[in-house]
Amino acid sequence: MISEFDLIAKYFKRPAARADLGVGDDCALLRQTTGMQTAISTDMLVSGTHFFPDTDPEQLGHKALAVNLSDLAAMGATPTACTLAVAMQAPDESWIAAFAKGILTLADRYQCELIGGDTTRGPLNICITVFGQIPAGQALRRDGAKAGDDIWISGTIGDARLALAHLRQELILPEDQFQQVLPRLQKPVPRVELGIALRNIAHAALDLSDGLLGDLGHILDASHAGAAINTDDLPISSILRQQDEKWRLQCTLGGGDDYELCFTAPVEKREQVLEAARLSHTPVTRIGSIDPQPGIRLYNAAGPLARTGIHSFDHFATPEK
Amino acid sequence: MISEFDLIAKYFKRPAARADLGVGDDCALLRQTTGMQTAISTDMLVSGTHFFPDTDPEQLGHKALAVNLSDLAAMGATPTACTLAVAMQAPDESWIAAFAKGILTLADRYQCELIGGDTTRGPLNICITVFGQIPAGQALRRDGAKAGDDIWISGTIGDARLALAHLRQELILPEDQFQQVLPRLQKPVPRVELGIALRNIAHAALDLSDGLLGDLGHILDASHAGAAINTDDLPISSILRQQDEKWRLQCTLGGGDDYELCFTAPVEKREQVLEAARLSHTPVTRIGSIDPQPGIRLYNAAGPLARTGIHSFDHFATPEK
Numbered sequence: 226m227i228s229e230f231d232l233i234a235k236y237f238k239r240p241a242a243r244a245d246l247g248v249g250d251d252c253a254l255l256r257q258t259t260g261m262q263t264a265i266s267t268d269m270l271v272s273g274t275h276f277f278p279d280t281d282p283e284q285l286g287h288k289a290l291a292v293n294l295s296d297l298a299a300m301g302a303t304p305t306a307c308t309l310a311v312a313m314q315a316p317d318e319s320w321i322a323a324f325a326k327g328i329l330t331l332a333d334r335y336q337c338e339l340i341g342g343d344t345t346r347g348p349l350n351i352c353i354t355v356f357g358q359i360p361a362g363q364a365l366r367r368d369g370a371k372a373g374d375d376i377w378i379s380g381t382i383g384d385a386r387l388a389l390a391h392l393r394q395e396l397i398l399p400e401d402q403f404q405q406v407l408p409r410l411q412k413p414v415p416r417v418e419l420g421i422a423l424r425n426i427a428h429a430a431l432d433l434s435d436g437l438l439g440d441l442g443h444i445l446d447a448s449h450a451g452a453a454i455n456t457d458d459l460p461i462s463s464i465l466r467q468q469d470e471k472w473r474l475q476c477t478l479g480g481g482d483d484y485e486l487c488f489t490a491p492v493e494k495r496e497q498v499l500e501a502a503r504l505s506h507t508p509v510t511r512i513g514s515i516d517p518q519p520g521i522r523l524y525n526a527a528g529p530l531a532r533t534g535i536h537s538f539d540h541f542a543t544p545e546k
Numbered sequence: 547m548i549s550e551f552d553l554i555a556k557y558f559k560r561p562a563a564r565a566d567l568g569v570g571d572d573c574a575l576l577r578q579t580t581g582m583q584t585a586i587s588t589d590m591l592v593s594g595t596h597f598f599p600d601t602d603p604e605q606l607g608h609k610a611l612a613v614n615l616s617d618l619a620a621m622g623a624t625p626t627a628c629t630l631a632v633a634m635q636a637p638d639e640s641w642i643a644a645f646a647k648g649i650l651t652l653a654d655r656y657q658c659e660l661i662g663g664d665t666t667r668g669p670l671n672i673c674i675t676v677f678g679q680i681p682a683g684q685a686l687r688r689d690g691a692k693a694g695d696d697i698w699i700s701g702t703i704g705d706a707r708l709a710l711a712h713l714r715q716e717l718i719l720p721e722d723q724f725q726q727v728l729p730r731l732q733k734p735v736p737r738v739e740l741g742i743a744l745r746n747i748a749h750a751a752l753d754l755s756d757g758l759l760g761d762l763g764h765i766l767d768a769s770h771a772g773a774a775i776n777t778d779d780l781p782i783s784s785i786l787r788q789q790d791e792k793w794r795l796q797c798t799l800g801g802g803d804d805y806e807l808c809f810t811a812p813v814e815k816r817e818q819v820l821e822a823a824r825l826s827h828t829p830v831t832r833i834g835s836i837d838p839q840p841g842i843r844l845y846n847a848a849g850p851l852a853r854t855g856i857h858s859f860d861h862f863a864t865p866e867k
Contacts, residue, residue, distance in 0.1 A: 245583055249768070250688050251620035251752050252585035252678065257578035262566055264573035265661065267675060269631035271668030299572035310590035310673045340586065343673075347592030352631045352664075352673035354588060357573065367571050431572050447570070 232316050236325035237309070237339060244306055244340045253340035255306060255356065264357040264364065266296035272349035277392070282320045284411045285351070286327025291413045292434065293355040294335060295484040298420035299432040301365040302357025304337035312347035328353075335417055365423060365430035365488065370448035374428055374489035374515040376441070377498060379416050379507050381460045382433060382483045383476030384409035387468070396472065402464045413484035419509070422501035423488060430488035436480040438521060441487055445521065453522045454513035456530060474530075478523075489515055553637050557646035558630070558660060565627055565661045574661035576627060576677065585678040585685065587617035593670035598713070603641045605732045606672070607648025612734045613755065614676040615656060616805040619741035620753040622686040623678025625658035633668035649674075656738055686744060686751035686809065691769035695749055695810035695836040697762070698819060700737050700828050702781045703754060703804040704797030705730035708789070717793065723785045734805035740830070743822035744809060751809035757801040759842060762808055766842065774843045775834035777851060795851075799844075810836055 238248045246254035255263075270289050272278045290307065297304050309328065313320075332339055337355065388410040391398045398406070416432070423430065429448055433440050437459075445451055459477045466473070490498050495511075502509040523530040559569045567575035576584075591610050593599045611628065618625050630649065634641075653660055658676065709731040712719045719727070737753070744751065750769055754761050758780075766772055780798045789797070811819050816832075823830040844851040 245682070246685070246687065251617040252587040252623060252685070254621075254680075254685055255584045255586065256682065257580060257582045257584060259578060259580040261578045263576045263578060263584065265576065265627075265629060265675075265677075266573040267629040267631045267662060267664055267673070269633055269664045269666050269668075269671070269673060271633050271666055271671070274633070274667045296572040300575075302573060306586075308586060308588040308675060310588050312590055312592045312595070312671060341588060343588055343590045345590050345592055346595045347590075347671060348669040350590070350592070350633060350668060350671045350673075352588070352590060352671075354586075354629060354675040356586070359575075361566070361577065364567070364573070364575055366567065 232318070232321055232344060236321055237342060239339070242338050243336070244338055247338065247340045248342065253306070253308070255340070260361055262359050262361045262364065264297055264300045264302035264359055265354065266293055267352065267354040268293050268296070269350065269352040278349065282323040283327035286324040287331050287412050289351045289353050290328050290331045291415050292484060293353045294337065294415035294417055295413065295432040295434070297355055297357040298415050298417045299365065299430050299486055300357065300359065301363060301420045301424045301430070302359040303421055304335040304355060304357050304417060306338045306340045306356045307332065308354045309339060309342040310352040311342070312345050312350040314346065314349065363424045365420065365427050367429055367431055367444045368447035370429040370444050370450050370489040370515045371491065372450055372515055372517040374491055375495065375511050376452055376454065376487065376489050376513045376515060377509050377511050378433065378460065378487045379419055379485045379509050381462050382437060382485055383465045383473070383480050384462050385413070385482035386476040386480040387465050387472070389482070390472070390476070406462065406464055410482055413482065415484060416486045416507055418505035419486055419501065419507040422505045426494050426497045426501055427488040427490045430486055433483040433485050433487050434481065436478060437487065438478045441521060444487070444489065445519065450515050451518040451520045451522070452513055452515055453524065455525060456523055457525045458510060458512045460508070460510040553639070553642055553665060557642055558663060560660070563659055564657070565659055568659065568661045569663065574627070574629070576661070581682055583680050583682050583685065585618055585621045585623035585680055586675065587614055588673065588675040589614050589617070590671065590673045599670065603644040604648035607645040608652050608733050610672045610674050611649050611652045612736050613805060614674045615658065615736035615738055616734065616753040616755070618676055618678040619736050619738045620686065620751050620807055621678065621680065622684060622741045622745045622751070623680040624742055625656040625676060625678050625738060627659045627661045627677045628653065629675045630660060630663040631673040632663070633666050633671040635667065635669065684745045686741065686748050688750055688752055688765045689768035691750040691765050691771050691810040691836045692812065693771055693836055693838040695812055696816065696832050697773055697775065697808065697810050697834045697836060698830050698832050699754065699781065699808045700740055700806045700830050702783050703758060703806055704782050704786045704794070704801050706734070706803035707797040707801040708786050710803070711793070711797070727783065727785055731803055734803065736805060737807045737828055739826035740807055740822065740828040743826045747815050747818045747822055748809040748811045751807055754804040754806050754808050755802065757799060758808065759799045762842060765808070765810065766840070771836050772839040772841045772843070773834055773836055774845065776846060777844055778846045779831060779833045781829070781831040
């Protein structure tokens, strides 16, 4: 049987490019530069919790790194490097080759060098830690939202949750619609360029991974503020628009796995936000505003909206049904 | 049921001390300083592979961080921070409290700040990534061993493997002996101070986690060199000394989980090595020397020794028995 060392070397060990030392020693080494900060995030993906056990390994590799890059994007950091720890039941070489391709293709796109890792035996589990760079003081934190700020989100939200609903047979989509929304669940695109473009413009930001209501709540908690959201303004795909209101709200507000950025910026910077969006080729939509009163108030053209029945995503909560 | 966010906040979220930003945002932020390098290592510990499912959670927390700090020690880096990702089947609060205590007590001892993490549902799996600082160019790498170098190891080796042999009923130790060797398996002490003291003295270093033969082999491969080891000189406890030669060699050479440093240094720096050992209150023992001929040659007072039957540790190989 091929050993773990051989497998790692074969698929993941490449000469260090920007890192001072990459895969193959006790530690990797990254150079430091005064005036810069290192942004660090870690995410663990577990088979059966975050993905189906038979998920295509190349897509899985892509997604495992994408969700981490999305955290860098949410801070406005430029990706530099990552580490990968993976547990698997047996070293299936073809699985590993495809998984490595998924990770490394995305890593190359963002010059996010794989600098170290660990491979071990166990139930399938992938833990990636990513590193980014940002000039000191320019990070987009969660605690910077100010009353009066616009609330923006990038792209469209809800399609990943809609695809999951189909897979869970909570609803049935026509096959062509399912195939259109499925990539949002399987191959999310981290909004790295937008995050960088929003430095010195946005007051606060995070990425939407557990649903808008819950995630926006983190900004509000950290910023000691509240928000009013016009649900008519939530940017959704033409496919989600065909669903009834219950599903539209569940997918957008409770959703999960969107990996779009949610950020706040002062009203007087609307033009700069739109310019950042243009420069990064990323659509953005204004969905509401920050106010001093705690909590999230939903409304639409018809008036205030109750939040009844919308569940945010929590890995430890009983799965929604 | 208490949510993952509440659990994280309750046991792991503490105000950032040295980090610019700690737990609670999309990324943590660490300041950079020109002339320093960041050392990074990640290790994944899986229930049933690296520890027994009923392992005491406080000891498990200690060990999960200790094995990572040991990687920093092997580079000569000063610990600065760590992230923790953990999957567990249910958020058992008392387990988490003890686990957090194990990690944070050790983290505090080395001022290794917990700056971020992830908590999710799944088979028990712990992935820690550690960060250290080292002046650029002073890291103890694996590829620096030179022919003629002494080979040294810290402390004693083999007791962790001996304790495991007892737990696996491969042999039976008297209870008092078992209790004396068990902490070597359960609560390893990372040799952080020694690693730092060896900067500019050692040519190459790593930490012994998979057994001396295999681990030393990594130094030799990276350095394109070989080694001769006098097995009579291997530092072992009085308890392991009571075992027959087969078990002494299996535990020391094939071993695993020692978390001692193995390093090479030029002969003319013997006094400096011993001074580094004194300063760091860590015993060191010279066990052989590096030579240009590839491979590891074992010998003792009686002559050359065969390696037959000694198995190094590989998480993907069939478990030894």
